[in-house]
Amino acid sequence: MDLVNHLEGRLLFAVPKKGRLLQASLNLLEGADIQFKRENRLDIALVKNLPIALVFLPAADIPTFVGEGRVDLGITGFDQVREHDAGMRELARARRMSGDGSPDPSDKAQGCETVMDLGFGACRLQVQAPAKGGYTEGKDLIGKNVGTSFVHLAHEYFARLELEKEGVTDPNADFASRKLRTKIIELSGSVEAACALGVADGIVDLVESGETMKAAGLMAIDTVVESSAILIKSKAPSNPAMVDLIAARIGGVITAQKYVLCQYNIPRTSLSDATKITPGKRAPSVTSLDEDGWVAVSAMVEKKRIAPVMDELMKIGATDILVLDIHNTRGS
Numbered sequence: 524m525d526l527v528n529h530l531e532g533r534l535l536f537a538v539p540k541k542g543r544l545l546q547a548s549l550n551l552l553e554g555a556d557i558q559f560k561r562e563n564r565l566d567i568a569l570v571k572n573l574p575i576a577l578v579f580l581p582a583a584d585i586p587t588f589v590g591e592g593r594v595d596l597g598i599t600g601f602d603q604v605r606e607h608d609a610g611m612r613e614l615a616r617a618r619r620m621s622g623d624g625s626p627d628p629s630d631k632a633q634g635c636e637t638v639m640d641l642g643f644g645a646c647r648l649q650v651q652a653p654a655k656g657g658y659t660e661g662k663d664l665i666g667k668n669v670g671t672s673f674v675h676l677a678h679e680y681f682a683r684l685e686l687e688k689e690g691v692t693d694p695n696a697d698f699a700s701r702k703l704r705t706k707i708i709e710l711s712g713s714v715e716a717a718c719a720l721g722v723a724d725g726i727v728d729l730v731e732s733g734e735t736m737k738a739a740g741l742m743a744i745d746t747v748v749e750s751s752a753i754l755i756k757s758k759a760p761s762n763p764a765m766v767d768l769i770a771a772r773i774g775g776v777i778t779a780q781k782y783v784l785c786q787y788n789i790p791r792t793s794l795s796d797a798t799k800i801t802p803g804k805r806a807p808s809v810t811s812l813d814e815d816g817w818v819a820v821s822a823m824v825e826k827k828r829i830a831p832v833m834d835e836l837m838k839i840g841a842t843d844i845l846v847l848d849i850h851n852t853r854g855s
């Protein structure tokens with residue numbers, strides 16, 4: 524089937540085609556009951572049960588497609604959105620300088636909006652330098668060679684440091700257009716190898732566990748961006764109602780992953796203490812039990828807090844404490 528000719532009327536949703544965000548993104552789509560079959564080597568898949576087409580793109584390109592309104596929704600890293608925005612600022616400035624009459628990329632109708640944090644893909648974009656190289660702060664790398672895939676964010680970072688060194692501390696200074704003393708070297712992967720191989724004195728790269736950095740003999744000297752995967756939408760989506768529907772479904776899955784349902788019985792006299800321990804998202808549900816003076820309580824509790832919450836409930840006399848997984852939620 525010629526998929527490209529079947530996109531008419533469908534909302535386009537960009538998903539990372541490979542890498543760190545792929546599997547968690549697919550799990551999210553499954554949880555939101557977005558059903559599709561991706562043919563081998565095809566980067567477009569029609570969704571069977573909704574008027575949507577998934578477009579599989581590199582995470583780094585998704586902000587461009589969404590920002591230009593070519594695609595309505597996308598999943599990518601916050602770091603990628605920040606890098607794209609920094610690139611747009613540079614481009615806008617270059618066009619203004621050259622008097623180019625083409626559309627201004629900083630146009631208000633362009634760009635993407637964050638719909639929600641997706642709670643996976645947490646990492647930090649950090650300035651790193653050889654552990655034994657004597658560089659301990661970002662400004663030690665001014666005038667040096669810096670390897671990175673995040674050339675625009677690295678440019679703005681060092682422009683800010685260079686200006687600060689010259690005594691300019693204005694947060695609204697034009698970092699994008701500054702001619703740098705620091706040399707930013709664009710690398711597309713394995714950035715951590717650049718110092719050992721003599722290509723760079725320092726790097727700007729992503730760190731999650733820190734294992735890659737440690738193995739390459741590097742240490743972090745500053746953080747440029749704290750990132751995680753986000754859902755983004757274009758500023759002028761083709762079908763806003765469908766964007767809201769997908770966002771609500773994905774939001775439901777994320778909430779379900781974050782919370783558990785805690786149910787227990789408690790003497791009515793301890794209910795106000797119990798409500799403080801398990802306030803629920805809005806309020807706990809309380810129902811009377813057949814046994815006089817007792818109530819049953821049910822409340823959503825953040826998964827990461829459930830063990831101490833159960834300890835507290837035991838202390839105030841709760842019994843039959845049950846913790847149940849939440850498969851999906853809506854309106855919570």
Ligand SMILES: Nc1ncnc2c1ncn2[C@@H]1O[C@H](COP(=O)(O)OP(=O)(O)OP(=O)(O)O)[C@@H](O)[C@H]1O
Binds near residue numbers: 581601731751
């Ligand atoms: N080590 C990591 N831990 C967690 N998230 C990461 C990590 N590395 C990258 N990410 C997130 O995943 C996004 C995509 O990175 P990833 O390296 O998987 O991309 P990719 O499309 O495979 O690109 P490349 O071919 O350049 O490696 C990053 O922008 C970041 O948000």
Ligand SMILES: O=P(O)(O)OC[C@H]1O[C@H](OP(=O)(O)OP(=O)(O)O)[C@H](O)[C@@H]1O
Binds near residue numbers: 543712
């Ligand atoms: O802190 P860690 O958990 O070790 O993760 C960090 C590594 O992960 C990313 O690279 P990736 O493995 O995606 O490959 P790449 O170097 O080709 O981008 C990043 O660029 C680091 O190299």
